[in-house]
Amino acid sequence: MLLYAWMLFVETAPERYDLGMKIMTLGRIDRIKKIIADRIKPGDKILDIGCGTGTLAVRCMKKGAYVTGIDSSEFMLEQAMKNAKASGLEEKLTVIKDSATQIDKHFENETFNYVIATCSLGEFPKSYLEYIFKRVNKLLKKNGKIIIADEMQPEGKWRRLFYNIIMGILWIPQFLIVRRVAYPIKGLPEIIENSGATITERIKLSLTKIQILFAEKVN
Numbered sequence: 001m002l003l004y005a006w007m008l009f010v011e012t013a014p015e016r017y018d019l020g021m022k023i024m025t026l027g028r029i030d031r032i033k034k035i036i037a038d039r040i041k042p043g044d045k046i047l048d049i050g051c052g053t054g055t056l057a058v059r060c061m062k063k064g065a066y067v068t069g070i071d072s073s074e075f076m077l078e079q080a081m082k083n084a085k086a087s088g089l090e091e092k093l094t095v096i097k098d099s100a101t102q103i104d105k106h107f108e109n110e111t112f113n114y115v116i117a118t119c120s121l122g123e124f125p126k127s128y129l130e131y132i133f134k135r136v137n138k139l140l141k142k143n144g145k146i147i148i149a150d151e152m153q154p155e156g157k158w159r160r161l162f163y164n165i166i167m168g169i170l171w172i173p174q175f176l177i178v179r180r181v182a183y184p185i186k187g188l189p190e191i192i193e194n195s196g197a198t199i200t201e202r203i204k205l206s207l208t209k210i211q212i213l214f215a216e217k218v219n
C-alpha cells in the first residue's frame with residue numbers, strides 16, 4: 001500500500017526522478033553530466049541513448065549541440081521536452097520513443113558526432129550491448145565519439161563482494177525512487193572495442209562504481 005502510494009506520488013511529479021538519480025549516484029550524476037557536456041562543441045550532433053528526463057541533453061544543447069534522445073519511456077520523453085522548453089532549447093531536441101535496440105531503424109549511417117549514454121545501459125544483457133554498439137559504430141560520423149557513464153563491475157573478489165552487499169541494501173530505495181534497477185555492466189570496454197572503436201580515456205568516480213568511458217570510432 002505504502003509502496004503503491006509512493007509510486008503514484010513519483011509519477012505525478014517527474015522532477016523527483018532526477019532527485020532519485022542524485023541520491024542513487026551519491027550526487028555524482030551532475031558532475032558526470034558536466035564532464036560530458038564540457039567535451040561538446042557547437043553544432044555537434046548527438047544521440048543520447050536512454051536520455052531519460054533530458055538533463056544531459058539540455059546541458060549539451062546549451063553548448064550549441066543538436067540532440068536526439070531515444071528512450072522507451074513516454075513519461076521520460078515528455079519530461080525531457082518540458083526541460084528543453086524551460087531552457088528555450090526545444091528546437092534543438094528531437095525525441096524518439098523506442099528501444100535502444102532499434103536505433104538503426106531511425107537514422108542514416110554516419111549521422112552523429114557523439115553517441116552518449118548515462119546510467120541507461122545497465123538494463124541490457126551483454127548480447128544486447130554487443131548488438132547496440134555495432135549499430136552505434138555505423139551511426140557515428142568519421143572520428144565520431146562514444147561517451148558512456150555507468151556502473152561497471154569492480155575487478156577483484158573482495159571488492160566485488162563488498163560492492164554486491166552495498167548494492168543489495170540500495171536496491172529497495174533505487175526501485176522505489178527511479179522505478180528501475182540497473183546492474184553494473186561487465187566487460188563494456190571489450191564490447192565497445194569489438195564494435196570498432198578504441199577506448200581513449202576512462203574516468204573512475206570515487207565511492208561509486210561509476211566510470212566514464214570515452215571511445216573513438218576507428219575509421
Ligand SMILES: C[S@@+](CC[C@H](N)C(=O)[O-])C[C@H]1O[C@@H](n2cnc3c(N)ncnc32)[C@H](O)[C@@H]1O
Nearest residue numbers: 050051052071072073076098099100118119120
Ligand atoms: C536510470 S535512467 C537514466 C536517464 C538519463 N540517461 C540520466 O542519466 O538521467 C535509464 C533510462 O533508460 C531508459 N531505458 C530503459 N530501457 C530502455 C530501452 N530498452 N531503450 C531505450 N531506453 C531505455 C529508461 O526509460 C530511462 O529513462
